[in-house]
Amino acid sequence: MNFPSTADIIIVGGGVIGVSLAFHLTRLQAGKIVLLERKHLAAGATGKSSGLVRMHYDNPLEAELALKSLPTFQHFDELIGGDCGFVSTGFIRTAKPHNVERLRANVAMLQTLGVPTELITGDDVRTLAGYLRSDDIPLAAYEAPSGYADPYLTTTGLAQAARRQGAIIRQNTEVTGIDVVGGQVRGVHTSAGDIAAPIVVNAAGPWGGLVAQQAGISIDIDVVYHQVAMVETPPQLPSPHITLIDRENSIYLRPETGGLTLFGGSNSGENRILSTDEMDSYSDSIQPQLRNKLLERLCNRIEVMETAPIRKGHAGIYGRSRDGHALLGPIPGIEGFYLAVGFSGHGFKEAPAVGQAMAELIMYGEARVVDISPLRPTRFAEGQPYQGSHPYL
Ligand SMILES: Cc1cc2nc3c(=O)[nH]c(=O)nc-3n(C[C@H](O)[C@H](O)[C@H](O)COP(=O)(O)OP(=O)(O)OC[C@H]3O[C@@H](n4cnc5c(N)ncnc54)[C@H](O)[C@@H]3O)c2cc1C
Structure with a gap:
């Protein structure tokens, strides 16, 4: 296929976030969507991801993104096409003793959002997974449907679906510069040629800071x-076996194929x-x-x-922002430049809903699936980093 010289929207980065966005933009018929990946799909954080799919967070926004993403993993073949390797193992999250009251508050918060979660005791842990030592677990959170998925299969499945809907995906194509003229994005320079476009989305994962610099801005990742x-x-x-986040021992675990x-x-x-x-x-x-x-x-x-x-x-490697949450949205002063970076170790499980929210934000000026405005990139300059009401210490 000839190299595209124009696009309506360019996505920089072929990790799970970039391909999810390409899928949702093409589903919304947002025009000519070109995704550029400097290596191959899932070459960055995504390909190394542990792939845990769970909804327990100490803040409602990420919990909602994970909750709205879960059906995509559960019904991948029907909604996207193919197999994402999702296995529902059940998920337990323990808390250190000083965080037990926060765990209670967060499970109550999650239940109001509709997250299928409950508080369980050490005895319940023994019943669910007798192979786990449970005498030091006073209380834990349990999610029956959660588990893990295969990050490669998820990414390539979303990419194939995006292609079927019309997206152009170019691998081995590095974005080397972003043209901004008079405060408006005009396109990108790449290792394979230039592409003119009024909108560029930076979904370059841990390289997001370097790509932002190409547009002349500095972000803290x-x-x-x-x-x-x-x-x-x-x-x-x-x-x-079960998927577990064990705060007492500072480890997480899940089954892996083979x-x-x-x-x-x-x-x-x-x-x-x-x-x-x-x-x-x-x-x-x-x-x-x-x-x-x-x-x-x-x-x-x-x-x-x-x-x-x-x-x-x-x-x-993954990119981590100053408050541990993604930077999602436009950059004021650079019309047409958007960020979807800094997922701080949580991005895989949230990718389906993040792609949808970003596509809606670009198309309609607001995200409808989940209100992602608290994660706007300007929040730090505004003195409003994002945090839930009962953060774990
Ligand atoms: C070891 C590990 C374990 C993890 N475990 C979990 C987990 O259990 N659950 C969970 O939800 N999350 C987990 N994460 C986090 C999760 O994997 C990431 O948040 C998510 O994969 C981020 O996806 P992304 O698309 O934003 O970034 P990436 O996957 O890094 O994709 C960015 C892409 O941009 C490309 N790129 C960079 N610069 C350019 C350029 N100039 N031009 C073109 N392309 C460019 C890169 O090659 C890369 O492929 C883990 C991360 C790691 C590293």
């Missing part, structure tokens, strides 16, 4: 390095910040020292994991 490991699941565990258990850490110290120089040269294997630490914590929760052979691990 840290690049976070996160490592995960996998062991062979011991035969004493059911298949699939009879494996995937687990990662949630200690902020373990998720180091990379400089922009390191972004394209980081090691994508897990450091053995960290893997052993995580494994020890995994065994604190599931004793039988002591017998589990270590199989593999990897590392990836």
Whole structure:
């Protein structure tokens, strides 16, 4: 196919957010949509994502984005086409003792939104998943339908559906510059040629700060390095076993295809910040020292994991904003330039609704599926970072 010289809307980045936006824009018949990816689809954070799909948040906005996204994972074949690898395992989220009252308040908040969640005791944990140590769990949150999906399959499935609806998706095409004339976006320069367009959406994940610089703006996005490991699941565990966020041990875990258990850490110290120089040269294997630490914590929760052979691990990067929530929306002063970046480690499960909300914002001037205005990029300059009423400490 010839290289497109014009577009109505250009999306920079072929991760799960970019392709979801391409899918929703083409569904709304927003004109000629061109998505540009410098490597291949899901080459960034998405391809490394742990793929947890759950709705527990300590703020209503992200919970709603996750809630409105869940049906896409559950009914992917019907709504998008193909298989996204979604497995409903049930999901438990524990809380450290000092956060138990916040957990109660957040579960009550989530229930008012319609999230299928409930508070459970240590005894309930034992009934649901007897292989988890539960004597140190006074209270936890449970979501029966949650689980995980395959980030690659989700991304390629959305991309194929977007293509069927008319989107042009170019891989191996790096955006190298964004033209802004008189405060209006005019198009992009790429490694394969120039494209004129009045609207450009920056969905470049952890590279979002660099792409924003091409339009002459500076945004505050840290690049976070996160490592995960996998062991062979011991035969004493059911298949699939539960998906868990274990705050006491600072780990999360879920089953992985091939009879494996995937687990990662949630200690902020373990998720180091990379400089922009390191972004394209980081090691994508897990450091053995960290893997052993995580494994020890995994065994604190599931004793039988002591017998589990270590199989593999990897590392990836994601972009984190100053308040830990995405930057979604237009940039005042640069007509036609939008951000959908900074998902701070949560973006996969929210991608279906984020794509829809951003498409509606661009087309109608407001997001209808979920009001994303609290995540407008200008909130920091306005002194209004976003936070729920009962943030976990
Ligand atoms: C190890 C790990 C585990 C995670 N676990 C979870 C989880 O369990 N659940 C969850 O919800 N989220 C999780 N996340 C976060 C989630 O994966 C991300 O929020 C999400 O994938 C972000 O998608 P994205 O499309 O915004 O970014 P990306 O997937 O990074 O996509 C951005 C794309 O832009 C491309 N690009 C960059 N610069 C340019 C340019 N100049 N021109 C063209 N293309 C460009 C990149 O190559 C990349 O493919 C995890 C992240 C990591 C790293």
